[in-house]
Amino acid sequence: MVSRSRVRRVWEQLEHAYGPATDVPDLLAQVHDPVTAPAAIGELNANVYHNGEVVHSAAPALLPALLDLAEDPTVTVRRAIVETIGDLAHAARTAEPTAVDEAWPQAWAAAVPRLLHLLADPDVEVRRVVTFPLAHAVGHEVWPHLRDRFKAEPDHAARLGLVVAIGHHAEPDAHDWFTGLLPDPTVRLAASVGLRRLGITPDARLLLNGFADVSAWADTWCVGSPRPSAVVWWLNRELADDHAVRRTLVAHLLDHPDPDIRTGALWSSAPLLADDTSTTDTNLLPLIADRLPDDEPENRRLAATLLASTGARSADTLTPFADDLALAARDLYLPAADAALAALALLGDQRAVQPLQQRLTGPRLGLPTRPRHRPWTPPPLDEVLLAMSAHADALLPAVRARLSSTSDDAERAACHRALDSWHTNA
Structure with missing residues (x-):
């Protein structure tokens, strides 16, 4: 021993x-x-x-x-x-x-x-x-064992895991096997991902059909989350540089009846927005703006925050959605209202003046004061105030009131940056 x-x-x-x-x-x-x-x-x-x-x-x-x-x-x-x-x-x-x-x-x-x-x-x-x-x-030499086990495996989640695992081996001999699985709606999504790993761009329609029921993915090793949004996120990661397919997928899933799948589509929109253009049929911004009145409050926040983040890069992209943002800035779910207000302010819109005055003079500011972590926090206070320079006279008393009432150094610094810029540009 x-x-x-x-x-x-x-x-x-x-x-x-x-x-x-x-x-x-x-x-x-x-x-x-x-x-x-x-x-x-x-x-x-x-x-x-x-x-x-x-x-x-x-x-x-x-x-x-x-x-x-x-x-x-x-x-x-x-x-x-x-x-x-x-x-x-x-x-x-x-x-x-x-x-x-x-x-x-x-x-x-x-x-x-x-x-x-x-x-x-x-x-x-x-x-x-x-x-x-x-x-x-x-x-x-494991893929034949995985394939053979698929025939005998009674559990749906385990079967999905087998298909995904075979895809990781990228065996050319598995091509026909994956293709043979496509007619089965219960494994179509996994088989499409397997073909993607063989270099075959999946048909977006097949992927979308796979979202009829994603409940079994919660128990798989590759997704492993009870939230359907995790399937959307995992699939976008698998599709990697297939941006066109990812855009088509996300564009359709933004209107999915399951609110959590819409959540996944919103999360997955973020890395695509930098590649999106207003000249393509798959432009995501209007579809994201359509989620500003979503039934799910957190989806409203995500949509508004994505728009605000995009507007921070180019405010002009938000112009078509100014009315939607003005309405969303009155959302009873305050985190959504915060993000919508920030996006509206980036446009220099007059309708952002009154709610900004209320935030600056009230107990809840609702806007970050430190550099933001794109794309999931709204632009910080100084960016918002700088964008509202055309309305500096109306906002000046509220900014001064904030300076006199706050002991937060970051808030004070943001207000001073805005005042200095307004004074310079006056």
Whole structure:
């Protein structure tokens, strides 16, 4: 029997993100206890995977122990264990080669057959997530095993995960298999993504048809969120540089009956707006403006904030939506009203004067005073006031009142910048 002190000495020679991996044996022992297991596997993941930029020397040594736990039906956190294996496999694929410990490839080659065995595990949670590490077993002959398991797999989420994992291997031989799945609406979205990874631009109509029911994606390894918006975000990430398809997809989903899918479309619009132009049929700005009166308050905020962010780059783009923004600036959901008011002010619109006066003299300013984190915060106070220079006389008393009442240094600095600019341009 190996003594605890000898085990400790072994792990002292190995490193994870926080130094010597001496805590690993105790954490592995805690994973066997249902009470301590969730925290223990979480700490193991944080220590060994960390931010995914390095595969430390502790990772290949830990991998067989993680597999032992993943194969043990008495362990209560098997899904989290397999996810940790997937995180390490992902890191090994994406990190700089010099950042991957030299022992990892051999340890990983020994792990792949054991992971393949878990494809038929009785626990559906394990089957749903084991395709995560197997998706990153590129260079190993796994895609035929994934394909064959698809025929026998009864769980919808696990089937989706199998298709997505096969796509990660980008095997040319899988082309016909993916194509054969397209008529099935339950896996059409996953099959289209698989074809995309083979270099075939998906038909946007097929992708849209896949949004008839996205509930099963909540339990997949690649989306793993109960919110339908996560499917939209994941798909946009998969489509990467297919901007035309992404615009078409988002443009249609902005009007989807599910409010959370509309949320996902709004989130996914942000990286596209910089590429959008008013001369294309897929211009997103009018469709985003249509969401200013959305039934979901947070969607109204997102729409107004996107417009404000776009207007900060080019105020003229907001001119067609001035009336919509003026109405939205009166939204009872104040975060939405804040963003709409900021966008309206960027136009220098007279209708922004009174609400700005109220914000400056009231208890709630509602506008950031520090540099914004585009595109999800409205333009800061100084940008808004500078854009309203044509109405400086009307706003001057309110700005001075704010200066006399606030002790916030950032607010005071923003007001002084506006006053200095108004004075210079007077």
